[in-house]
Amino acid sequence: MTPFDGRGPLALYVHVPFCTAKCPYCAFPSAPPGEGDEDRYLEGIGREVRFWASRLKRRGLSSLYVGGGTPTRLSPSGWERLIRFLEEAFSFRSSTEITVEANPESLSPEHLEIWGRWRPLRVSLGVQSFRDEELVALGRLHDGARAREAAMRIRRQGIPLGLDLMFGIPRQTLRTFAESLREALSLDPEHLSLYQLMLEEGTPFGESPPEGRAEEGYPFYRYAQWRLPRAGYGQYEVASFALSGRWRRHNLRYWLGGDFLGLGPGAWGCLGGWRYRNDPTLTGWRARTDRGRSAALWGERLSGERKAREEAILALRTRWGWSPGETSRRFGFPVAEAVEADLLPFVGAFVRRQGVRWVLTPRGFQVANRIWEALV
Incomplete structure (x- = not known):
């Protein structure tokens, strides 16, 4: 039996298209916000939420995932507006799984306070590595110390922690990867996601691959498959490891079937077999939401x-x-x-x-x- 059969309440994904600085490997729709962009985004999300709420009739939520971009690039007051829009439009249950992404350099005590007052949730922290030289190679804005401090603040707030790590980083060795993995385990996360650095088309790394990148990712992946089960983390998906029963139900909705609604620029969704993608630009997405229409730029029905x-x-x-x-x-x-x-x-x-x-x-x-x- 699978832990989720794809029926029942709706899974909701909200995309926050902002980041402090665009990482050279990132192909997701995101950019540093210009003056007034946060307000434009929140006004558009409010309209898009109301558009779907009128059609879904306050459908219950099985899960909510707020990703990006960098959701912690949204100001604390912006988060309060976003929460209000979602609470007014959708029916949250005591069992609704809520996950928010955060980056170490933009996570603030105010974010944690607002989330703590809202509902029980989980934070997925984009660490990628605890080695300073590897973080510099990736163009990240935090160092290892700041990543550890952010993770510990999340834990002190009593919020369950997930960590994202990357392998195949320029000049990364199996030893330095093992050190980052050991550091991650010392922080007692309930969930770990491991991703290989990919050279995506249209990104700086895709156009000009960095020197010293390991072409072969299997040794890193094999090591994680050996080490993590010995620490109590079972592999439940290609890139995902978790303590027993702490799987991400939202992600399982994608992989095991069922409806999920995507809101925000570039968000994907699938409703009743219709798969769609929103306009990835803030301007184009706002133009569609301003007209009271679906923000979908593309869609198809598979059969x-x-x-x-x-x-x-x-x-x-x-x-x-x-x-x-x-x-x-x-x-x-x-x-x-x-x-x-x-x-x-x-x-x-x-x-x-x-x-x-x-x-x-x-x-x-x-x-x-x-x-x-x-x-x-």
Whole structure:
């Protein structure tokens, strides 16, 4: 059984498009705000929230995730306005999972105070590394000491902590990665996300790759797969490790199916099988919200074998894997058989049977992109 079946209340993602300085590897829609941009953003979010509230009739929320960009680049008074918009439009439950992203250089005591007064939530802190030279290589604005201090302030506030770490950083070694991982574990997070540095098209790193970057990320990933379970953190998704039962239910909504609403510039959503992306620019997004329309710039409705294959790929990202029986019931036996046939060459070292489901082995997680390519 999976911990979430994709039905029921809505998952909500809110994108904050601001950052203090754009990191050279970042491809997300974000930029330092100009004068008046925070007010323009909040006015637009208020309109977009009301647009959807009129159609969703205060639908209950299973989860809320506020990401970016850098949500802590939003001022404390801006956060109070955002919270008010959300509370007026959606029905929060005692079980609603709330996660907010934060960066060490912009997290303030006022942010923590407001969040503490609001509702129980979790903070995902974008640390990336605890090594100063690696943070400089990434163009980050904080150092290791500031990252530790921010994490400890979150813990002292009684807020559950998640940490994001990166591997494949220029001149990073397995030893320095292990040191960052050890530092992270000393802070007692409930959740860890590990990402390989990618050279995204349209970014400074994508146009001019940094020197000294490890081309091979597998040694770092394999080490994390060995070390983290010994500290009590199980791998429940390709890039995600957590203490028992502390999985991010919001992220599972993406991978295991179900509706999620995306608000803000560049946000993605999927409602009733319709997948969409909002206009990624603040100006374009505001123009659409000002007209009382959906901010979606692009959308599509997946169906048939294409949808079945995408669902299989997303399910295989998780520890619970993919069920050919579920695909057969929803899309027909020939579709399930075709997907399974493309998976069979990986059975053994990379994929194994677990009851009625196919799941990736630890080695399978390491070569997941090869498996996705075969299933597309």
